Amino acid sequence: MSAKRRLDVVGKARRRIDGRGKVTGQSRFADDLSLPRMLHCKLLRSTHPHAIIESIDVSRAQAYPGVHLVLTGRDFPIPFGIMPASQDEYPLASERVRYVGDPVAAVIARDEKTAEEALDLIEVKYRPLPTIASPEEGLANPEPRIHDYGEQGNIHRNQSHEFGDIEEALAKSDHVFEDLFFFEGNTHLPMEQQASLATVEGDGKLLISSSTQNPHYLHRQLARVLQLPLPQIRVIACPNGGGFGGKCDPAGHEFVVCKAALMLGRPVKICLTRQEVFYVHRGRHPVLMKFRTGVTKDGKLTGVHLQTLLDGGAYGSHGPASTFYTGVLTPITYELPRFKFDACRVFTNKPACGPKRGHGTPQPRFGQEVQLDKIAEKLGLDPAQMRLNMVTKPDSLTASWLRIGSTGLAECIRQVVDRSGWKDKHRKLPQGRGIGLACSAYMCGAGVAIYWNKMPHSGVQLLLDRSGQVTVLCGATEIGQGSDDVLAAIVAEVLGITTGDIRCLTGDTGLTPIDLGSYSSRVTVMMGNAAMQAAGRVRDLIATAAAEQLETLPERIVLSQGRVFDEMDSGKSMSFVEAVALAEAKFGTMGAVGSYAPPKSPGRYKGAGAGPSPAYTFSACVVETEVDERTGLIHIPKIWIAHDIGQAINAVHARGQVIGGVYMGLGEALMEEQAFRRLPPKLSSALVHKIPSLLEYKSLTSLDMPEVEVMLIEDPDPNCPFGAKEAGQGPLLPVMPAVANAIYDAVGVRIDEIPITPDKVLRALDLKRAGKNPRVGPEYFPDVPYPEPIFVLPPGEGGDGSEIKDPDRRPAKKRAEASAS
């Protein structure tokens, strides 16, 4: 692809291809589907946070008029889990429940009301067990174990990586800063509640239409749990009414309706209530963090030792990946010669945490970026300039062997500084008003699949015929982010037609080539590259056939704006439709496939699979704030965000993704929290949601949302289709720390935990008035039994990306020798 090539479609503002269906109410979300003879399913969920199920009596429910089937854990002997290392969940729990909301039985009846009434007739005898409310409790109480697998006791994952001798780096630093941060859990809150409709089709095969982000992974898990061959199952991912990571995990209800449809031979539908969506959760992990950061006196990083402690909730979910992501992207933004990262995920008796927009990364970004603000102040540096002085270089390797390709971070910082008037405002606004800056980086797709395999991460198939019809098929899933439009735009650009000329068929395991799913901001890059390849192959066939007819060379053929012509002689021209017909005559039935797999990462140590990506995006954010010192209320009048997107595919929707990310980040910063409380002992001491409803889980409304000024930095990345990088997750990440830094600039208090609520601001202001440290945040980091680190030498220190096992070359031995001598 020539860098100078004029783009007809990519980068333009245009109505997305599914736009019309969304504004006419024609988009068919999972709960909008119905079928003749359809039955309805409701789930009975545990009222105990941790208990043995002693017995379940379903006889009265089974006998209730209108009930067709009652299922319990006995019907599901095989567990599931999104990751091979966390197959710890049953569609219906049979022996033990692990959180309030764990599904234990299902009723399938003629309508929802009948099913609901029958749920009341199921008698479950529970024997309550002691509960674990927090990671600290989990570490202190190895018994009872919530699961009989994991590292030890209630520790699910426990790991340590050291890239270069961190203690040596910190010892040689001019300053070492040590800070604790806490990021409370929060949930995705998609507007659409999960729904699924399962049926056995006329060909005898099972079909489930579901609000899932990952039809491929659901497909695999269904085959496992239902013990059916994969080709006997078809998963259609309906357009998701918002996902944000909440529809990545296969969920119990999806297995239940499939099993019921197979047993009854009738379609079975379920739609979760809003309360149940809170129980299914898989949202942001609460994370406690400790940063020990060394810097030189002019503000360059010398080393970071990051420790994280994750509250995993009751199941594994994406936990092994989430644990990695609380650290692995830390070295991407700024030059960091040495890095040590310890992480531990603990099971608790609460809904399982999982991937939410930014997956594990917003938490340490918050800590790191607030700590940098503190460092800049201590060293008397401008926080923006300090960051500018240490942004990572393009085409460089991090200490942890991640390959950074293109980076626009410096330009992002310059633009937000310029547009916000930073230099005239920072530390200069009147008391009560402030401005804060933070940056971030994110991946464009995980470099490895969730299960180990050597096959493509994304496949695209193109079908064309003599009518000029272009159909593009891909397993990618439209969750609102605009993946169908990206797919159409890339094909349209290559073939010189418009997106309106293209029909997209996506997210259907029965028809479309495999794409791993809508997660880790992977779709634009991976699906896009596969689409580029497929479209390029078709384009070559069309150019060859057209060149023959036009008596010119295929190399001179251009496809643009519905025409196929000789670039040197515009008189030699035909329509796209004519050219496709010629190609069909010459080559036979027209089509092509394309595949994409990410490049191999240079890291060779255990754990090197988490963090690599074909490209990274960078963002910088400035937040202005007004803090009312009487009430602690925080008002945000304006936010500036610059995002290094490589190349926007659709100018309107790229901007929309960025604003949407800022919105979600701001909600997390100020109010969103998935918090729990213990009931009093006479009410079983159960751990229950404080807020399992939309009435109580606070999110921003249109009145709360400030104006967001978006700057898209377009510098095409060579690994990406037309240079386009992600936009869905990266821009969320710098918002929370920028808010915290702005509040400090406004009123001089540090709130080292998220969300930053008025009560915390007032508490910190009280401390300030009392002459104490004006900070609210975690006070201590528990003694976590992190393992001996996997030690890897950074690229600059002579390593090859492998673990150094030779004790003579490991820092512990060297240090022992040094102290002995």
Next chain:
Amino acid sequence: MNTVMDQGAVAHRKVQMSLRVNGEDIDVSFAPYKTLLEVLREDIGLTGTKHGCELGECGACAVLVDGQPLLSCLALAVEFEGRSIETVEGLAHGAELHPLQAAFADHGGSQCGYCTSGFLMTAKALLDQEPNPSRERIKEALSGNLCRCTGYQQIVESVEQAARVINAGKAGS
């Protein structure tokens, strides 16, 4: 309706009535406990109106009744005989999108699209009554509708754009 009826029979007896939806009189029979939202979606087949909370908090189920926005998840359908109900399906004129629909589609007012119907109907009620609302007024009118995708900015911009188109159309006619 919380009591379990004897054999479920009473609870499931249906009522029959005529509802005026998008200018059309529709004879429909439904269980009397059903909300207007449920009857629209399940008994009339108008699934363009969505549900997000069943508590009246999210606005996804907003429809217009006699021109006023109403949360259809909080209203029993039996109360609406003879009232004029408008849903998203009635917004377009034939194949031609309502200016609000076109603006939402062209200016990023809709991402996943799930909340869109509720926003469109609420915005229609606003523009029908106030053809030139300020940005603040638009935000206020839409503050009962939750959207998790857009951050509202492009929704507000879409409503402003639709107002311009509607007003230009009036000026031209």
